Amino acid sequence: MKILFYNHTGTVSGAERVLLMILGRLDRDRYEPVVVCPENSRLMNMTRAAGVKTRGLQVLEARFTWRIDRIFRYLLSFAQVIRTARYVVQDEEPDAIHANSIRAGLVMSAATLGLRVPVIWHAHDILPRHPLSTAIRLFACTTSQNRILAVSHAVADRFRGVLLRTLTHRVPITVIHNAVDLERFQPNADAGEEIRRELDLSATQPVVGIVGQLTPRKGQLELIEAFAQVAGEIPDSLLLIIGEPLFNRDEEYAKKLKQVAQSLGIADRVCFLGNRDDVPNVMQGLDVLVVNSHQEPFALTVLEGLASGTAVLATAVGGTPEMVRHGENGYLVSGRDRAELSDAILTLLRDKNLRGQLGRNGRYDAIAKFSIERFMKEIESIYRRVFESGKTPQHKNAAAFEVKLSAD
Numbered sequence: 001m002k003i004l005f006y007n008h009t010g011t012v013s014g015a016e017r018v019l020l021m022i023l024g025r026l027d028r029d030r031y032e033p034v035v036v037c038p039e040n041s042r043l044m045n046m047t048r049a050a051g052v053k054t055r056g057l058q059v060l061e062a063r064f065t066w067r068i069d070r071i072f073r074y075l076l077s078f079a080q081v082i083r084t085a086r087y088v089v090q091d092e093e094p095d096a097i098h099a100n101s102i103r104a105g106l107v108m109s110a111a112t113l114g115l116r117v118p119v120i121w122h123a124h125d126i127l128p129r130h131p132l133s134t135a136i137r138l139f140a141c142t143t144s145q146n147r148i149l150a151v152s153h154a155v156a157d158r159f160r161g162v163l164l165r166t167l168t169h170r171v172p173i174t175v176i177h178n179a180v181d182l183e184r185f186q187p188n189a190d191a192g193e194e195i196r197r198e199l200d201l202s203a204t205q206p207v208v209g210i211v212g213q214l215t216p217r218k219g220q221l222e223l224i225e226a227f228a229q230v231a232g233e234i235p236d237s238l239l240l241i242i243g244e245p246l247f248n249r250d251e252e253y254a255k256k257l258k259q260v261a262q263s264l265g266i267a268d269r270v271c272f273l274g275n276r277d278d279v280p281n282v283m284q285g286l287d288v289l290v291v292n293s294h295q296e297p298f299a300l301t302v303l304e305g306l307a308s309g310t311a312v313l314a315t316a317v318g319g320t321p322e323m324v325r326h327g328e329n330g331y332l333v334s335g336r337d338r339a340e341l342s343d344a345i346l347t348l349l350r351d352k353n354l355r356g357q358l359g360r361n362g363r364y365d366a367i368a369k370f371s372i373e374r375f376m377k378e379i380e381s382i383y384r385r386v387f388e389s390g391k392t393p394q395h396k397n398a399a400a401f402e403v404k405l406s407a408d
Contacts (some may be wrong), residue, residue, distance in 0.1 A: 010041020
């Protein structure tokens with residue numbers, strides 16, 4: 001079965017990490033992957049290094065906006081990418097297409113109109129409340145070849161909205177939770193000690209960390225402001241901020257974070273580590289991992305914290321409550337509530353036994369519910385269902401005949 005994977009951006013973030021995980025674990029005896037993504041991008045280079053065939057496509061410039069001039073520019077970008085994508089699809093003749101975002105789904109569904117190629121929209125994002133979201137839902141209904149694969153029930157519910165609640169047969173939605181590499185992310189006391197030595201921290205110094213791209217929706221600014229209260233009550237506490245700006249005007253946001261830490265008088269207590277290749281080790285050096293997102297479809301960072309056995313403190317938004325049970329395997333707070341966030345950090349830093357209990361339960365849940373093996377079984381299952389449903393009666397009879405011959 002030939003699967004064409006399409007990613008509309010070449011920047012590697014959460015959705016791309018999931019795609020690379022799928023490509024790395026896909027049964028190559030059953031599936032032939034081809035990745036289509038922007039030429040000469042980091043994603044293309046990583047895909048080629050994994051031994052997967054790639055095809056280049058121009059970058060899609062499109063995002064939600066209220067500005068009419070930008071909408072027209074984005075529509076033009078869609079038209080250009082769709083035209084090229086249709087040529088690639090006709091040339092590759094895949095059995096199915098795995099579009100690795102909602103925008104990728106829009107492109108491939110438009111590019112395959114009339115070609116009868118099933119398109120799986122891998123929805124990694126929660127649709128905003130915007131007129132364009134209604135347009136997206138309407139477009140998803142234009143063909144029965146579309147299938148929605150959501151990373152959480154929160155993503156599925158928002159994608160479904162009011163419009164698709166009565167059209168579940170027209171646009172089926174399946175939820176498959178993301179997975180975590182349980183070998184890469186696991187408790188490791190030696191790694192934690194090594195990271196603390198590298199950062200010149202004592203073994204007992206209270207350390208809080210946040211991991212992820214520097215962007216407003218990840219809530220680093222509110223965390224810094226909440227940490228000012230923590231720093232006032234626990235004088236030797238430290239906040240580590242791991243990540244870098246990736247998109248749009250996030251460079252300005254990154255500068256603002258440092259300015260705010262300076263203005264609050266805690267610049268010496270907030271350490272910006274930038275992008276790190278040793279995130280599993282860094283997590284072992286933390287007492288508390290904070291995921292302070294304003295909205296989160298199904299954060300890989302939460303899964304990584306659970307698997308690491310680190311106490312996870314997260315905002316109860318989007319798909320996060322589908323991973324974290326408050327007071328059992330992690331701690332949940334309301335989004336955008338600095339006072340509640342600072343109180344929760346203080347509670348966890350002052351209670352080592354509670355942190356240990358949350359960490360142990362988090363690791364147990366990661367093993368039980370979020371392994372890569374479970375994830376790949378469910379992913380390959382949806383590929384098989386899509387392939388079978390897309391066959392003509394003649395193809396189905398031929399497949400049945402092949403199975404009979406192999407049994408004989």
